[in-house]
Amino acid sequence: MSRSFIYQVLILCVRPCYNCNVYVSDKAPVCKCILGASFLSSVLINFPLSQYRHLCVYDYSLIVEKHQLWRLITARVAFLDVKDLMIGSILFYYFRTFERRYGSRKFFAQLIGFFLFGSALELCAVHICKLLQFNMVPLPSGPLCFIYPLFVPYFMDIPRIELGNVLGIPMTGKSFQYFLGLQVASGSLETIIVAVCGIISGILWRKNFLKIQQLIVIPNTVASIVYKVFGRFIESAEPKDSVLPMGATLELQRQERMDQIEQQNGPGLFGALNDEIPYADLDEGLRHRNVPAPDPPSDEQIQQLVDMGFTEERVRRALLMSHNDLNNATNFLLQESL
Structure with missing residues (x-):
């Protein structure tokens, strides 16, 4: 198992913990509102206002039979679990990256x-299960009807970049998100219904x-x-493009970049890279080390990544970092966006 793969797994695991308070939803006001409202209401409903939990129960009988x-x-406002x-x-x-790509509207x-399709599908699925005499409990509460449909564009539009293998199972930069989704969906029949209906609504x-x-x-x-x-209330300052996310992930990302470029150009290429040398000065640093700078990226490569929703400046920097390797450049841009 390569060091690069280990660093990648660590980045995926610790980034949400270290960066959730730093530019969590830059240019994603809808995601910011939903995250904030859901988290706050969930805490309130589960602790100081627990006497109102019944109002957030997703009960088919109460919805259909008692109208x-x-x-x-x-039932979509707060998580009860x-x-x-x-x-x-x-x-x-x-998934807030999709708001940045599509625009908030x-x-x-x-x-x-997603809400309309998901609600109709969930009620139909529960009705069928009751006809088949399954013993049903209320469906899980919370905005899961917004989350599982987003796995569809995530699967279709985000490139799959293999990082390594664990026990013969290929691991990609998307595996961690799939694992989290399965963790929730595999809890019970009711969670499976919500997950499947969400994916269908996304399709x-x-x-x-x-x-x-x-x-x-x-x-x-x-x-x-x-x-x-x-x-x-929801506006946040846009981070400087040359500043990487704060916290432990900074060193992990740098180490990963060092490993990737060293594999292409030989060891020691990043020997003097430190906090005072921004990524934007990479080309200058290469010349100082008598290492040939990469050829300028082609217009076709730039346009291909720009069409994915990234700015041209970021695309050029990513291609420079990856020596015009589209897979590595895409991986760099996706990690920078998360």
Whole structure:
């Protein structure tokens, strides 16, 4: 097992813990609101306001037989299980990259579509299980209907970059997120129903079933008013492009980059790289060491990564770091975004 793979696993595991308070949702106000509201309401409902837990129970019988349709909303507000709260928050933190890619208006419209499709599918699935005389308990509460559908674009659009093997099982930069999703989904029949229905709703949205993408549109006026009212509470300063995430992941990322480039160019290439040498000065550092600088990236390579939603400046730096290797450059950009 290579050192690079070990560093990658450590980055995936510790980044949410170290960076969750540093630019958690830069340029992702919808994710920031959902994460903040979900976490706060979950803590309140589970501890000081536990007498109101029943209002957030996702009970099919109460929704269908007693027509308490409002539970479809309140059941999405708070997690009633602490494990679901922690894992769900980490996954939604990772998936905020889709809001940056699509834009907040389109991303919020997408979440509304997930909610509509997911709710209908979940109620139908529970109804079928009851007809088959399964002993059903309430479905898990919390915004899981927003999380599992995002595994569809995550699987389809994010490149799969293999990092190594563990016991013969290939591990990629996406394995950690899949593991977390399975951890929640494998808890019971009810969690499986929510996960499967969420994935199906993600597919239906992607296929534009019933022209849902044209039906659900957030008007500019509404988005502008909401931002003016709540913008000051959810706005965060954009980090400087040359500054890497804080915490233990900084050294892990640097060590990983050192290993990758050393494998391509020989040992000692990053011997003098330290906190005072930013990544933007990599090309100058190579010349000082009499190591040939990489050729300029081609326009086709740049455009291919720009089309994935990254800025041209970041793409050029990533290609420089990876010596124009598209796989390594994509891996670098994805880690920098997380």
